[in-house]
Every structure is written in C-alpha cells, then in structure tokens.
Amino acid sequence: MGLRAYVVTRVLLTIPMVMLLLTLVFLIIRVMPGDPVLLHFEKRADEQAMAQMRARLGLDKPLVNQYFEYLFKLFQGDLGQSMQDYSSVSEQIFSAFPATLELAISSMTLATVIGVLLGVRSSKSYDKPIDHAIRTFGIVTYAIPVFFLGMILQLTLGIWLRNVGSPFYFPTGQRISPRTTAPAGLTLNLGSPSDIASPLSWAFVLGLIALVLTLIMVFKRRMKMFPKGLLISLCVFAAVWGVGTVVFWHYASSGGIRIATGLYTIDSLLEGNLEKTAEVLKYLFLPSLSLGLVLCGIFVRITRNNMLETLRSDYVTAAKARGLKDRTVTYTYAFRNAFLPVLTMMGLQFALLLGGAVLTETTFSWPGLGRYIVERINFRDYTAIQGAVVVFGLFVTLVSLAVDLLYAYFDPRIRL
Amino acid sequence: MSEMTKKVHSMLVRFVPGVRSLLDRGSAGWMILVGTIIVVSMIAMTLLGPFIAPHNPVAPGVGPRLSSPSSAFPLGTTRLGEDMLSRVLTGGGIMLQVAGLSALICFAIGVPIGLFSSYVGGKVDKILSLIMDSIYAFPGLVLAIALAAMLGRGVVSISVAISVVYIPSYFRIVRSQVLTIKELQYTAAAEAAGARWHTIIFSHILPNVIPSIVVVASVNFADAILTAAGLTFVGLGVEVDVPDWGRDLTNGRQVLGSGAWWVITFPGLMIILLAFGFTLVAEGLSELTSPKLMK
Numbered sequence: 001m002g003l004r005a006y007v008v009t010r011v012l013l014t015i016p017m018v019m020l021l022l023t024l025v026f027l028i029i030r031v032m033p034g035d036p037v038l039l040h041f042e043k044r045a046d047e048q049a050m051a052q053m054r055a056r057l058g059l060d061k062p063l064v065n066q067y068f069e070y071l072f073k074l075f076q077g078d079l080g081q082s083m084q085d086y087s088s089v090s091e092q093i094f095s096a097f098p099a100t101l102e103l104a105i106s107s108m109t110l111a112t113v114i115g116v117l118l119g120v121r122s123s124k125s126y127d128k129p130i131d132h133a134i135r136t137f138g139i140v141t142y143a144i145p146v147f148f149l150g151m152i153l154q155l156t157l158g159i160w161l162r163n164v165g166s167p168f169y170f171p172t173g174q175r176i177s178p179r180t181t182a183p184a185g186l187t188l189n190l191g192s193p194s195d196i197a198s199p200l201s202w203a204f205v206l207g208l209i210a211l212v213l214t215l216i217m218v219f220k221r222r223m224k225m226f227p228k229g230l231l232i233s234l235c236v237f238a239a240v241w242g243v244g245t246v247v248f249w250h251y252a253s254s255g256g257i258r259i260a261t262g263l264y265t266i267d268s269l270l271e272g273n274l275e276k277t278a279e280v281l282k283y284l285f286l287p288s289l290s291l292g293l294v295l296c297g298i299f300v301r302i303t304r305n306n307m308l309e310t311l312r313s314d315y316v317t318a319a320k321a322r323g324l325k326d327r328t329v330t331y332t333y334a335f336r337n338a339f340l341p342v343l344t345m346m347g348l349q350f351a352l353l354l355g356g357a358v359l360t361e362t363t364f365s366w367p368g369l370g371r372y373i374v375e376r377i378n379f380r381d382y383t384a385i386q387g388a389v390v391v392f393g394l395f396v397t398l399v400s401l402a403v404d405l406l407y408a409y410f411d412p413r414i415r416l
Numbered sequence: 417m418s419e420m421t422k423k424v425h426s427m428l429v430r431f432v433p434g435v436r437s438l439l440d441r442g443s444a445g446w447m448i449l450v451g452t453i454i455v456v457s458m459i460a461m462t463l464l465g466p467f468i469a470p471h472n473p474v475a476p477g478v479g480p481r482l483s484s485p486s487s488a489f490p491l492g493t494t495r496l497g498e499d500m501l502s503r504v505l506t507g508g509g510i511m512l513q514v515a516g517l518s519a520l521i522c523f524a525i526g527v528p529i530g531l532f533s534s535y536v537g538g539k540v541d542k543i544l545s546l547i548m549d550s551i552y553a554f555p556g557l558v559l560a561i562a563l564a565a566m567l568g569r570g571v572v573s574i575s576v577a578i579s580v581v582y583i584p585s586y587f588r589i590v591r592s593q594v595l596t597i598k599e600l601q602y603t604a605a606a607e608a609a610g611a612r613w614h615t616i617i618f619s620h621i622l623p624n625v626i627p628s629i630v631v632v633a634s635v636n637f638a639d640a641i642l643t644a645a646g647l648t649f650v651g652l653g654v655e656v657d658v659p660d661w662g663r664d665l666t667n668g669r670q671v672l673g674s675g676a677w678w679v680i681t682f683p684g685l686m687i688i689l690l691a692f693g694f695t696l697v698a699e700g701l702s703e704l705t706s707p708k709l710m711k
Contacts, residue, residue: 020550028562039566139699143638143691145645148665148684151672159675172672355557359646363669373558374650377565385562392558400553 006408014401021393022074026067029386030059036382040083057081057383079387084379089387093369097391098262099175100368103291103357104350105263106284110292111353112346115299120330122300123307134300141297146356150290150363157286170286173365175264176279183267183276185260188251196245199252203244211237287364291356295349302345306338340411347403351396444703451696458508458690465506471499473506473659482671485678492678494664495671504682507661508690510571510654515640515694517575518582519633525579526586527629531617533587534594545591552584556639557646564652571654578643582636589632593625627705634698638691645687661687 029036037050037059054060057080058069073080079089122134154172161169176182188202214236218229251257260267265284268276310316311334319329358370365371369388376384471478476496485492491500533544551559560577567573597603598621606620647653648662656663661683668680 016546017550017553020547021554024550024554025562028559028566036566039568139695140688140692142695143642143688145642145649145665145684145687145691147646147649147669148680148687151665151669151680152684155672155675155677155680159673163675351553351555354555355646358557358561359649362650373561377561378651380565382565385565389558389562392555396553396555 003408007405010401010404010408014397018394018397021397022071022390023067025386025389025393026070028389029382030063030066036083040380040382042380053083056086057083074390079390080383082376082384083381084376084384089384092372092384093387093391095262096367096369096372099366100354100357100361100370102175102263102265102284103287103360103366103368104353106265106288107291107295107357107360108346108350108353110288111295111349112299112342114292115296116303116335116342118296119300119303120307120335122304123311124330126308131304135304138297138300141294144294145359146290146294147359147363149294150287150360153286153290154363171283172286175283175367176276177283180276180279183260183264183271183273183280185258185267186270188257188259195252196249199245199248202248203241206244207237207241210240287360287366290363291353291360294356295353298345298349299342302341303338306341307334310334310337340407343403343407343410347400347407350399350403354392354396444700447696447700447703449700451693451698451700454689454693455697458686458693459512461505462508462512465502465508469499469502469505471502473498473502474657482674482676482679484676491682492676494667494679495676500664500678500682503659503664504661504686507659507664507683508686510648510658510660511641511644511662511687511690513571514575514578514644515637517571518578518640519636521575521579522582522586522636523629523633526583527590527625529583530587530590531594531622531625534591535598535613535617535621541591544587548584548587551580552588554581556581557643560643560647561650561652564647569652569654574644574647574652574654577647578640581643582639585632585636586629589628590625593628594621597621597624627701631698631702631705634694634701638694638698641687641691641694 037053037057040053041050051060058066061069070080077090079093081087082089082092118134118137122131125131153170157170158172159169171177211233214233215229218225218233223229248257259270261270264280265277268274268280307330311330316329316334319333320326324333354370357368358373360366361368361370362374369391373385373388376388465473476498478499479489479493479497481493481497482495483489483493485500489499489501491504493500494503529544529548533541560581563577563580564574567577603616603620606616611620644653645662645665648660649666651666653660653663653666664683665680665687668676668683671679
C-alpha cells in the first residue's frame, strides 16, 4: 500500500468511528434511564412547562426522528439549543474551544519535553539510583489527581508567594487579568472601500509570493523552465493577484481583515504586544504544568525503554567508537529512533489529556470546554452537555487521525 | 542488595509464609509486596476508621472553624469545623467501594463479551471491536461525567459510569489473548477430541486469560479511584453526609485562597497513596506476566 492508499483508507475508517461516537453520545443522553427534561426541572415543575420545553427543543418527537434530526443538524454545525436559556450551544462551544486547545497544546508540549528529558537521563544511568528515582517519579505521577497537584501549585507558587510579599507569583485562575483586554489578534487595514489601489497592491504582494513558490516547485520537480514552467508560474501569479484583489476589496469594504486564533499566546504576538504575551504565559504556566506533570510519566517510561534498546544497538556503539560527543550520540543518533513510539503515545495520551483538562480547567477557572461542561452540569443543561461531549469526541478522533497520518509519513513500514 | 534490604528480606521470608517465592522474582516481587501492604493497610484503616476516629467525621462544629493543625486537632479542621483527622481516617470508603464495584461490573461484562466476540469471530467480532474501540478512544473522564450526570448520585451509578469507560480495556485484552490461544495446539486437540465450545472456552481458554485480566483489573483499580475523585470534584459525587477524600478536595478548593493547606493536603495524599499502591501492584504483576521485560 502506498502512502496515498493508506491515507485514503485511514480517512475512510474515521467515518464509521465518528458515526458510532455520535450515536453513543445520543444514546447516553436521550435513551438511558433519566429523561433530560425531567432531570432538568428536578421534578418540581408543572407538566405544562416541561411539555413546552420538550416542544421547543424537539424532544417530544419519536426517538428515531430525534436521532436523524440531531445528525442532520450536526453536519450543519448546529449542536442544538441550551436548556437553560435556549441560546445556541455551538456558539458557546466555539468561544470556549480555543482556551482548551491552548491548554492542551502547552501541557502536551510540557509533558513530552519533561518526559523525554527524564527518560533519556534515566536510560543513560541504567539501574543506578537516579534511574530508580526517575522511574519511581514516573509511577507516582500516575497516581496523582491532576486537580490536587493543581491546587498544591496554586497554593505554593501562587498564594504563598503572594502572601510573603514576593513581587513575582503565578496567578491562580483565568486566562488573563480582568484589567487587561483579551488580545485581539492582527487587524489588516486595507484602506477605504472607495480606493481600489490598496487591495490591488496587497494582492500584488501575495501574487509575487505565489510566483516565487511556484518557480521553486517547478525547479524542484525538474520541469522544463521554458516555456511550460514560466507559463504556469505567470498563470498562478495572475490568478492570485486577481482573486486576491476581489477578496481584499470585499474585506476592505467591511473594515479590514481580522486574524485571530483565539489562542491568547498567538493573538498577543500577532498584536505585537509582548507585555501581554508575558502575562498570558504567566497565566498559562500553572495549569499547563499541573497537567503536563501528571501526563509525563508515560513518556518517561516509553522514552527510557526505547532508549535502552537503541543505546545497545550497533550503530550507536559505532558512533561512540568514532569518538563523537556523548550528547550528539544520545540525541542525534539514538533518540531519533526512539522518538516514533513517543509520537504514537502523544496521540494515545490525547484522550487522557482532555479528560485531565476538564479537571484542570475547573481547578484554575480556565474558561474552556471542560469548565463549560462542569458549569452546565450544575444547571442540568443536558443539551449543552451533549454538544460539548460530541465536540470532545470529534477533537480526539481528528487528533488520532492526524497522528496516524504523521506516523505513516515518518515510518514507511506502516504503509507497507 | 544493600545490608538494609537484605535484613528486611530475611525477616520477611522468616515471618510471612509464601513471600519467599515472590521476593525471588526481583523488583516485580518487591513492587507487588509494597503495593499490597499499602492497599491492605488503607482498606484496614477505612474499615477501622469509624472506631478509632476521635470525632464524628461529619459533625460540624466539633472544633473551631478552619483551624490549622494543633494538638487538639492534629490535621486541622474544615470550614464547618469538622475534624480533619477523623475525615481522613474514614474518607476512603466511597472510593474503595466504587473501585471494587466497577471492577466487578467490568469483569462481569467485559470478559464474557471478549470471549464471545473472539471465539465467534467474523462480522460479530468486527462490529463489537469497532464499538469497543470507539468507546476506548473517547476521553474517559468526559464520558464518565456525561454518564454520571444522567445516572444521578450514588455509589452504584458512579461505578456504572466508570465501568462503561473501562469495559473496552477488558474486552481488548481478553480478545487479543484468546486470538493467540485459539491457535495453540492444545485447543485444536480439545476440539479434535470433540469437546463442546463451552468446555473449550471455560476450561481451556479462560484459565490462561486470567493472569492478563488480573493485570488490567489492578490498573483499573487505580484509574477508578482517580476517576471517582474527579467525578466528585466536578460535583457528581455521592451524598454530602458521607466523609470522602474527593469531597474534601472540592471543599478545600473554596478555602484555598486563605492559605488553608491542611484541608486538601491530607486527603489528597491519601488518594495518591491508595492509587500508588494499586499502581505498584499493577506494575509488578505486568512485569511478572510479561517475561520479555524481566531482566
């Protein structure tokens, strides 16, 4: 199987997985004992109010109809209405999601870096005290509830540091101080709508970039530069310039393009406000560290075990014999081959990470998807819970798909 | 081995029957021993807790509100003036019950489905595997939260919520083991001798799958304890009038700002110790059952 065939099969296999997932969530919320509407009112509402809510949310229809309606709306990106105030669940989830994504990325990075460094260190002092210490640390991290670690970090690096009057302490909640405005990202001012010159010139720059890229590609593929390569490049340039002008002009008439990711670190950088970036990182540090430390154990173990194997292999011995530096041998020679299992593990750990993120977000009042779920549980808002659970599931499915594809790219044996 | 470990080793071998064979297996044996000691003493503490606790763990106002550890209240008091020491001594009950019950449910459902699916094979096996895989890939805690939110409070519903998350682990391990064992000659011999399918499954295959199930179960004990603590933390735990370490952490979060470290530290350490005990047993057992890792 070539790479392309593998990619197609893997992507196609995702479809039944997603369908099963959606069905599972539907079954849990709608079919399991416990009527969401009844649970929402906690038995103290009158029949009329309940009937009204059922009708408004479409919960009075037969289950099969509900199921297909749910799927149909979902494919349009509609996750239904909240039971609390009939507001759109999709909108709320859309605004909460970047916070969770940012937390997930930074804690996964921390977990991998800490885990890999400790694992390499452990494998280099095999069966010595430091090896045992690191392994024990790895096992202990499995047993720590992430919210407990989070609270201990809040207490020590946040509250106590502040109470002893230290000028530097970590904030214990939220993504950013309430006095600072959230980073807005980059706004491209494209000039006034009456003026066509500005969109024209912006698009011209974009066209030039496309031209250079195309030329490089032509060169790399060893195509004939004249006349075919040159012709293609010019066509690309013209197309990008033309389409770009139209698009930019459209945006210029609506006040410019706003580039914002919702990830505060990136948005503050785009804004060019380094002070804000520092603040955002300060707020991000404690939640990411708690989640990262709790997850790093598995990376310690998998790095250590794989490094032990590769460090014993002939090519590493040969590299050492040639007198290469220890660091070079460890990281450039041995670690490269020990990294693939780490990559797989990153994908597998992602589901665990999202579970941990729910607890971390609750601990740190982090306004993400996890805290959204917990908040909605308190309101007994089952339609919102359903929506959030669906999004969590889809997120994990996408990540595992991406990891599998990356793995196939790095390791040709997979697609054989 | 150092002098100290040698001494401990010889004492253990002399006084505890059956421990010699365990300790002869290197680090795995030690892990199992230490883990078992931790777990057994935690269970004993929880069982004896109500009798040795100095105060009623759920009676508010037995001491001053939120006082730090003192001679009268060695582990301090909560916001309501409950005695922390009594709460720590008695607070493991819910978690142990949930862990035990969910392991039972997982075993009772996951193992038969796994045996059935892999023995029958074909389309049934494919569909069941796909369902199990999609549950397995789901973020466990999120699924447990959704289930627990629907099922309501109580030990049983929490256990069921946790079981659903972990049944696929049992299913997968049973299935992969059976697929290997099915190909072995003695199974073929039993078939050739005319043994019926249930004889083959229950007397020829199941006994050989049990060791791997025990490993999965011990891993799941630790996971179930942490998941139960997590569910309590997000407000899906059991009733308020039962002492519970998870609930202490939830309450402790609200008074964290005043620097009251004792409300979270002691119950938190207890949860870690209990989960660590189970993890040690699990690690040791998995090392014992997979000879590849043994040095």
